Amino acid sequence: MSEKYTVISNNVIAENIYRMVLQGNTEKITKPGQFISIGLDGFFLRRPFSVCDLSADKTTIIYKILGGGTKSMSSYKKGKELDVLSGLGNGFSIEKSGEKPVLIGGGVGVPPLYLLAKRLIEAGKKPSVIIGFNKSAEVFLREEFEALGCRTLVSTIDGSAGIKGVVTDALYQYDYDYVFTCGPMPMLKAVYDNTETGGQFSFEERMACGIGACMGCTCKTKYGYKRICRDGPVLEREEIIW
Amino acid sequence: MSEKYTVISNNVIAENIYRMVLQGNTEKITKPGQFISIGLDGFFLRRPFSVCDLSADKTTIIYKILGGGTKSMSSYKKGKELDVLSGLGNGFSIEKSGEKPVLIGGGVGVPPLYLLAKRLIEAGKKPSVIIGFNKSAEVFLREEFEALGCRTLVSTIDGSAGIKGVVTDALYQYDYDYVFTCGPMPMLKAVYDNTETGGQFSFEERMACGIGACMGCTCKTKYGYKRICRDGPVLEREEIIW
Amino acid sequence: MVDLSVNLSGLELDNPVIPASGCFGYGEEFSELYDINILGSFSFKGTTKEPRYGNPTPRIAETSSGMLNSVGLQNPGIEKVVSEVLPRMSGYFSKKVIANISGFSIDEYVYCTEKLNGIPKVGIIEVNISCPNIHDGGMSFGTDEKSAYEVTRAVKAVSKKPVYIKLSPNVTDITVIAKACEKAGADGLCLINTLLGMRIDVKGRKPLLANKTGGLSGPAVFPVALRMVYQVFETVDIPIIGAGGISSAEDVIEMMMAGAAAVQIGAATLKNPYICKEIIELLPAVAEKYGISSLKEIIGAAH
Amino acid sequence: MVDLSVNLSGLELDNPVIPASGCFGYGEEFSELYDINILGSFSFKGTTKEPRYGNPTPRIAETSSGMLNSVGLQNPGIEKVVSEVLPRMSGYFSKKVIANISGFSIDEYVYCTEKLNGIPKVGIIEVNISCPNIHDGGMSFGTDEKSAYEVTRAVKAVSKKPVYIKLSPNVTDITVIAKACEKAGADGLCLINTLLGMRIDVKGRKPLLANKTGGLSGPAVFPVALRMVYQVFETVDIPIIGAGGISSAEDVIEMMMAGAAAVQIGAATLKNPYICKEIIELLPAVAEKYGISSLKEIIGAAH
Numbered sequence A, B: 001m002s003e004k005y006t007v008i009s010n011n012v013i014a015e016n017i018y019r020m021v022l023q024g025n026t027e028k029i030t031k032p033g034q035f036i037s038i039g040l041d042g043f044f045l046r047r048p049f050s051v052c053d054l055s056a057d058k059t060t061i062i063y064k065i066l067g068g069g070t071k072s073m074s075s076y077k078k079g080k081e082l083d084v085l086s087g088l089g090n091g092f093s094i095e096k097s098g099e100k101p102v103l104i105g106g107g108v109g110v111p112p113l114y115l116l117a118k119r120l121i122e123a124g125k126k127p128s129v130i131i132g133f134n135k136s137a138e139v140f141l142r143e144e145f146e147a148l149g150c151r152t153l154v155s156t157i158d159g160s161a162g163i164k165g166v167v168t169d170a171l172y173q174y175d176y177d178y179v180f181t182c183g184p185m186p187m188l189k190a191v192y193d194n195t196e197t198g199g200q201f202s203f204e205e206r207m208a209c210g211i212g213a214c215m216g217c218t219c220k221t222k223y224g225y226k227r228i229c230r231d232g233p234v235l236e237r238e239e240i241i242w
Numbered sequence C, D: 001m002v003d004l005s006v007n008l009s010g011l012e013l014d015n016p017v018i019p020a021s022g023c024f025g026y027g028e029e030f031s032e033l034y035d036i037n038i039l040g041s042f043s044f045k046g047t048t049k050e051p052r053y054g055n056p057t058p059r060i061a062e063t064s065s066g067m068l069n070s071v072g073l074q075n076p077g078i079e080k081v082v083s084e085v086l087p088r089m090s091g092y093f094s095k096k097v098i099a100n101i102s103g104f105s106i107d108e109y110v111y112c113t114e115k116l117n118g119i120p121k122v123g124i125i126e127v128n129i130s131c132p133n134i135h136d137g138g139m140s141f142g143t144d145e146k147s148a149y150e151v152t153r154a155v156k157a158v159s160k161k162p163v164y165i166k167l168s169p170n171v172t173d174i175t176v177i178a179k180a181c182e183k184a185g186a187d188g189l190c191l192i193n194t195l196l197g198m199r200i201d202v203k204g205r206k207p208l209l210a211n212k213t214g215g216l217s218g219p220a221v222f223p224v225a226l227r228m229v230y231q232v233f234e235t236v237d238i239p240i241i242g243a244g245g246i247s248s249a250e251d252v253i254e255m256m257m258a259g260a261a262a263v264q265i266g267a268a269t270l271k272n273p274y275i276c277k278e279i280i281e282l283l284p285a286v287a288e289k290y291g292i293s294s295l296k297e298i299i300g301a302a303h
Ligand SMILES: Cc1cc2nc3c(=O)[nH]c(=O)nc-3n(C[C@H](O)[C@H](O)[C@H](O)COP(=O)(O)OP(=O)(O)OC[C@H]3O[C@@H](n4cnc5c(N)ncnc54)[C@H](O)[C@@H]3O)c2cc1C
Pocket: A035, A045, A046, A047, A048, A049, A050, A051, A061, A062, A063, A064, A065, A066, A067, A068, A069, A070, A071, A108, A109, A111, A112, A203, A204, A205, A206, A207, A233, C061, C062
């Protein structure tokens, strides 16, 4: 699970948002919605990031500069070697999806939906996409989703791109039979409240180990206590307790 | 006093011994025997190193891998920028020297004697040199001293180069009227006990600030308490209390 | 060949490296990463009489060279540990384990001890009287001489295993507590647990942890742990397991020279799940570098 | 424009940034590096009745994100500070200074206070009852409620200046000591002093510091300091100067939100002699980032 990944590229793609492509063994990553956890020089804890795209020897993540760790990451140059725990978390189960799932992402919850969309399409499903941001300068991945052939709606809080409002304001435009979603907690809750189909929700929690050993990231579910890092980050709609 | 220095080269020159050439403003370094203090990534305290050689915009240090800090320094590549406090300490006063000073160095006490030899020669003195090491693989700066025209004797504990023994075993070969010395404490003490001329002795002490503010590096002298980092590292023979 | 073996109250360990309680679960997750039988032993997650969810999240915060946790003793309860977890453990760990127990009353400690008495897999009972994440009293046992004495007495009275008391560093004089535990019959001590700390979310203007305070551990606390082990070594005659900030083979040796008969590694295990394996592999070479032929011989060497 | 000014018992400071005692000497060395009049104030080196050499060297050791010191209160003695150092200080520092004093008996504290009473340059008397580097008792004042009370009482009885008591973190419950000082009339508190720690020279098999133990400070201790300031803020009604591990403008704000009315910066000043200047320059922008228009308003905001 511990791998050496080498930075291939690390470029800004929107305001404070970077895409980092990493080279290294990806075989532990088996499902969309899984994440990797990166050790950073000068910081004690690792940083978890969702896998956004994947090939035999490359992993892409998209991250936002939030605090010191991501700020420092944004200065990493091509060739830098990173100590990574790879293939963490349960990921999304595409088997449970309906034929016409909607993928709803907010901010840096959007990245894992990209690999998910690819896998769903490979499995013959017809995913459509809603991605929400604060403002147009922060929008990313829109073209990439469209290039996959997904109908893609953008919402922004300030209306500077796409629909003015939040992701759920766009929901009525789709006919869907399943929901996959990832984003900040209030968005997840809003999606939960505004949808009725089955669905999978991807959560965030502050983590220490990332592998299920420390109980740092536990949440209560209807099926018992779950560790977001290992039993999650993806929970089924029916087990969620808010 | 705070400067940005850039690594120009950083090469192994003897067993576990490296020469690092740094580019940057050297105007604060006014005397041989002064030192610079380098901030290292991942280590809280700075590391002090004697100035070994100097030009208008370059400073050379020679250092031994001792612990984690110097180990990490040995991996620094050309182009790396370092945060340095420059021109620290009182340095050697060459005005006080006789005409035929002997320069006695042990291990990583040797480097500051090189710039000192240069300055003494510029001032019309005729320095001769004794440098002591554990074994031949650790010998460095011999040719450089010889190239300055200094008669140079080497001693090694195991006899694998030069005289077998310690630096003071070579003293009888010289006719000298003043002593400059830098090296480990037992060597300094031996030099003190085996010489009678005036002299200047350069000491080491574990430091925090390096600028005289914390009283971390104080020693007792006949002229009162002195801070090795600011009132030293060079003490006059007559003030030393062992 | 450097002899890495050490002995804790009759329990022979191949090496002194023990993952610390709360940082290794019940070992299962790590057994998927490497063969954990290379460990000296491990101390399992602090277990209580009743199952516990622990504190609300966030439970984790980062600090310079360390971390805060306010997990609050999430565990399935002693019943389930004895009936399900321990039997399963034999499938991936063949050595004896250190059973870390916590409680909110002396009766609970006694209850857990009695449950563990009959389990051959348990080599040592480690009594955590120091968890700082419990609001209803768990901490006070470790910060008060008399309570420490009483818990130790009570557990010793029923235990069929060696009893090690895990001490809190959040005290004015740890030697007083250590001495009280020894007097009460403790077979050994383990120190330190975490230092009480806090971080504040400057944007949100509130403590970062839902529980407000949490336990500080990691390399930041190593010098405090080392000092306490050194002091306690001069005070008691029972073995000490040293813990707090250990993250390298050099640290292990330093801690043993301070007086530790074995060491526990917590936060570093969370940062790098392979750290204990790496340290065990490095220990012979590092020991040799310092002229050490047997780790047993350096216990307390700095005194 | 962000208002950086704060007030300590009537002493108006342009900003809350104060180099901590023992890390700034008497200011002279730093005044050669930059104009130190930009500081809120500074706390000078702990001064005692008699001149002191302090402890033998080595007095300094490094730790992860921190350092140990066992300087042991080297200082020229109050006589010389009053007759030579303070008069000279006016040449390079125009504001009022915080006079940090230490003693080995209550009489010594009182003696130093009386000497400082008549000096206009002294704005606050900071009574260090917590230096852990003194074997003959200096520490006990800060770890015992009653002694803390008595020292404070005695100094307050003679002092013509605001009296701030500097507390030791090496205690089970710092709020008890804080409360005792407040009851005894302290005008304010300063916390934390250093945590008692140790490093061992593995090669030499002995403690690295000649004094064996030393005081831990630097970023490693920040979460402990923050927690103590937070706790004490909830316990007393007098201003708190927060210290311990501060090394950035963000840390200053975090410490103030925990309850500090001003902050002291120690170890970070030794690592980077320009740090206080840099922080003061960054504070307005960082404050603005978090929507802060006046630093006074965020004192204790995290409660
Ligand atoms: C399963 C998972 C997947 C994630 N995927 C992505 C992604 O694809 N892209 C992206 O930009 N971000 C993602 N995040 C959030 C990302 O981990 C944080 O933004 C990042 O750790 C912040 O680090 P920092 O040092 O910049 O911030 P700081 O606030 O300085 O971090 C301090 C500590 O808090 C933790 N932390 C801070 N914010 C968060 C958060 N929101 N969630 C979890 N831990 C946090 C950090 O990991 C670190 O331990 C994910 C988080 C989780 C748990």
